[in-house]
Amino acid sequence: MSKLIKEDIDKFFIGQFEAFENSLNGESKKPLHAKRKQAIDNFKALGFPHAKHEEYKYSNIAKIFGKLFNVENLSDDSFSLSLDEASKYFIPELDAIRLVFVNGVLDNKLSDMDTLPKGVHIQAIKTAADDYAEDFEKHFNTHEIEGADNFSELNTAFTNGGIFVKIDANAVVETPIACYYFNDAKNADVISQPRNLVIAEKNSQASLIESYVTLGENTSFTNAVTEIVVEDDSIFNYYKYQNESNQAIQVGATMVHQLGKSVFNGVTLSLNGAMLRNNLNIAIHKEHSETNMYGLYLLDGKTHVDNHTVVDHKVPNCESNEMYKGILDGQSRGIFNGKIFVRQDAQKTNAFQSNRNVVLSDDAEVDTKPQLEIWADDVQCSHGCTVGQLDTDQLFYLRARGIDKQTAKSMLLNAFASDVLSNIKIEAFRTLIENKINERL
Amino acid sequence: MLSIKNLHASIEGKEILKGINLEVKPGEVHAIMGPNGSGKSTLASVLAGREDYEVSSGEISFNGKDLLELEADERAKEGVFLAFQYPIEIPGVTTTNFMKTALNKIREHKGLEPLDAVSFLGMMKEKMKLVEIDQALLSRSLNEGFSGGEKKRNEIFQMAMLEPTLSILDETDSGLDIDALRIVANGVNKLKNDDNATIVVTHYQRLLDYIVPDFVHVLFNGKIVKTGGKELAHELEAKGYDWIKEEASIA
Numbered sequence: 001m002s003k004l005i006k007e008d009i010d011k012f013f014i015g016q017f018e019a020f021e022n023s024l025n026g027e028s029k030k031p032l033h034a035k036r037k038q039a040i041d042n043f044k045a046l047g048f049p050h051a052k053h054e055e056y057k058y059s060n061i062a063k064i065f066g067k068l069f070n071v072e073n074l075s076d077d078s079f080s081l082s083l084d085e086a087s088k089y090f091i092p093e094l095d096a097i098r099l100v101f102v103n104g105v106l107d108n109k110l111s112d113m114d115t116l117p118k119g120v121h122i123q124a125i126k127t128a129a130d131d132y133a134e135d136f137e138k139h140f141n142t143h144e145i146e147g148a149d150n151f152s153e154l155n156t157a158f159t160n161g162g163i164f165v166k167i168d169a170n171a172v173v174e175t176p177i178a179c180y181y182f183n184d185a186k187n188a189d190v191i192s193q194p195r196n197l198v199i200a201e202k203n204s205q206a207s208l209i210e211s212y213v214t215l216g217e218n219t220s221f222t223n224a225v226t227e228i229v230v231e232d233d234s235i236f237n238y239y240k241y242q243n244e245s246n247q248a249i250q251v252g253a254t255m256v257h258q259l260g261k262s263v264f265n266g267v268t269l270s271l272n273g274a275m276l277r278n279n280l281n282i283a284i285h286k287e288h289s290e291t292n293m294y295g296l297y298l299l300d301g302k303t304h305v306d307n308h309t310v311v312d313h314k315v316p317n318c319e320s321n322e323m324y325k326g327i328l329d330g331q332s333r334g335i336f337n338g339k340i341f342v343r344q345d346a347q348k349t350n351a352f353q354s355n356r357n358v359v360l361s362d363d364a365e366v367d368t369k370p371q372l373e374i375w376a377d378d379v380q381c382s383h384g385c386t387v388g389q390l391d392t393d394q395l396f397y398l399r400a401r402g403i404d405k406q407t408a409k410s411m412l413l414n415a416f417a418s419d420v421l422s423n424i425k426i427e428a429f430r431t432l433i434e435n436k437i438n439e440r441l
Numbered sequence: 442m443l444s445i446k447n448l449h450a451s452i453e454g455k456e457i458l459k460g461i462n463l464e465v466k467p468g469e470v471h472a473i474m475g476p477n478g479s480g481k482s483t484l485a486s487v488l489a490g491r492e493d494y495e496v497s498s499g500e501i502s503f504n505g506k507d508l509l510e511l512e513a514d515e516r517a518k519e520g521v522f523l524a525f526q527y528p529i530e531i532p533g534v535t536t537t538n539f540m541k542t543a544l545n546k547i548r549e550h551k552g553l554e555p556l557d558a559v560s561f562l563g564m565m566k567e568k569m570k571l572v573e574i575d576q577a578l579l580s581r582s583l584n585e586g587f588s589g590g591e592k593k594r595n596e597i598f599q600m601a602m603l604e605p606t607l608s609i610l611d612e613t614d615s616g617l618d619i620d621a622l623r624i625v626a627n628g629v630n631k632l633k634n635d636d637n638a639t640i641v642v643t644h645y646q647r648l649l650d651y652i653v654p655d656f657v658h659v660l661f662n663g664k665i666v667k668t669g670g671k672e673l674a675h676e677l678e679a680k681g682y683d684w685i686k687e688e689a690s691i692a
Binding site: 391400401403405407411 | 489491492493512516517522523525528529531538543544546547582599603
């Protein structure tokens with residue numbers, strides 16, 4: 001297998017699209033397909049993002065894809081995952097609406113959505129384009145957002161196996177929706193491009209977890225997009241969890257449209273993978289909204305994690321808080337790029353951002369870049385980033401009380417991570433993450 | 442219990458301790474006094490096992506063990522306790538969790554079972570009274586946002602919890618008002634018995650009115666230049682350290 005260069009990759013995906021289009025039969029006349037075609041045209045213009053794109057300077061997805069991915073040995077989607085095997089990766093003790101995806105396609109047999117709570121609608125995105133035509137027309141890929149890029153276009157072009165979720169007005173859904181994305185890389189390389197649309201109607205409350213797993217030793221490439229529309233007076237909690245295989249390449253965009261006066265809380269947890277790129281793009285469209293973004297990346301080996309976040313304050317009197325923390329060991333690499341836009345109309349904005357990193361080895365690397373673009377003049381914005389090692393005074397203090405070095409390190413790192421973890425409001429999920437951290441430390 | 446022989450120690454190539462000799466027996470209280478920069482805090486840090494200091498020569502034996510061979514946590518497990526001059530703040534670690542971990546590590550070393558939650562809480566309550574520390578403080582992050590007095594009381598609380606055989610109080614009086622000083626000293630005195638020993642490092646004599654030493658050593662320029670009884674502390678209080686410096690330079 002020879003390494004692919006960018007042009008090969010572009011050609012490959014365009015070829016994939018043609019094959020996909022041919023498989024659609026009667027669907028190709030539908031409005032959804034018009035959106036797909038528009039997206040592939042947009043994609044063609046610039047193709048696969050590579051290192052010359054400023055936003056992918058540190059995360060050369062094209063290069064790693066070209067190096068790891070074998071397009072001649074592509075999974076034929078015939079994979080069947082048993083519930084037994086899948087359940088090993090479910091969050092223990094979690095009572096959830098369970099949605100299982102295999103290679104980017106919702107698997108009804110593995111999912112548990114027979115009895116949905118009142119006010120919750122979930123179905124495959126393909127059929128929802130017909131059944132919820134009005135919602136679809138209004139919200140699917142219609143809201144422009146800062147941070148969207150050609151990976152998002154590519155995903156839109158392949159919209160097929162994802163889900164549509166609608167939380168009805170006034171519904172308070174206490175059971176979280178847990179999406180488990182499995183890639184089968186046991187016998188072949190695999191591409192999955194799940195595309196989801198979530199609508200949280202007025203005065204609703206709900207939580208969504210997205211967890212990614214690659215099975216097997218071959219390469220997986222995930223290019224995921226989840227769009228979340230948050231309407232007036234609703235509260236939406238979003239969790240992303242990545243404990244991927246060493247051969248997993250992932251680009252995931254979460255696009256949050258806070259169309260109404262609302263609260264959005266996002267927590268991104270990255271533990272393992274080859275290269276993981278998270279684009280969290282949030283646009284605040286209505287006054288008195290609140291946005292909270294938390295992230296923890298706990299990395300070792302050669303894992304590369306890149307968190308790009310954008311919060312776009314379009315209107316006055318809103319508040320955003322962002323806190324990302326990294327613990328890096330081995331030859332891992334962490335990238336944080338946090339953009340905050342405060343538009344001219346967005347007076348009285350409060351926007352806070354921090355990125356703190358603890359580097360445990362000589363070979364780990366952190367690149368952190370806050371980017372604030374402020375056009376309004378009456379705002380409070382702050383940002384800060386730190387990269388350091390474990391505090392030797394703190395370590396000595398613990399050790400001077402009889403606590404061995406390993407335990408002391410673990411205590412300090414847990415303490416460091418704790419103010420991110422305390423924002424995981426689902427107890428079973430928080431316990432799982434705490435256990436994973438303790439195993440690692 | 443503790444025997445220090447001809448101890449030399451340096452930091453970043455600069456020699457601070459230049460031949461310390463000290464013998465401490467069970468039940469004794471030793472005060473180490475001296476002007477700023479004489480090496481008092483260095484001695485305390487070296488005893489506790491701070492890695493920033495390099496011991497170039499000399500011996501420290503503690504209950505028959507070579508202390509210099511032990512890591513900081515192993516020394517603590519053997520019964521050495523340093524009350525820090527500047528206790529460290531650790532956000533995200535509560536005092537309670539910290540003490541539970543430390544206590545159980547020390548118990549494990551002694552071959553004892555970990556303390557169950559009820560016994561641990563009972564022990565905490567009892568020791569809290571000793572230094573009049575509030576329970577709410579202990580459920581907060583370790584030393585974070587504590588006043589100077591609260592930090593020092595927390596040190597003595599930890600000492601009470603861990604029941605060391607050798608306690609080294611490094612300028613525990615600095616920054617304490619007289620009320621807090623009495624509370625701290627009272628705590629230390631209650632913990633004293635025939636089997637443990639205390640080294641009080643201080644610049645001033647005042648603390649020694651409350652924690653009465655059996656021996657007073659004057660440290661100057663990295664060496665103990667004078668040793669006496671508690672009356673030596675009064676003499677230093679009255680006359681300052683200049684006469685010591687003169688004596689030392691003549692010698």
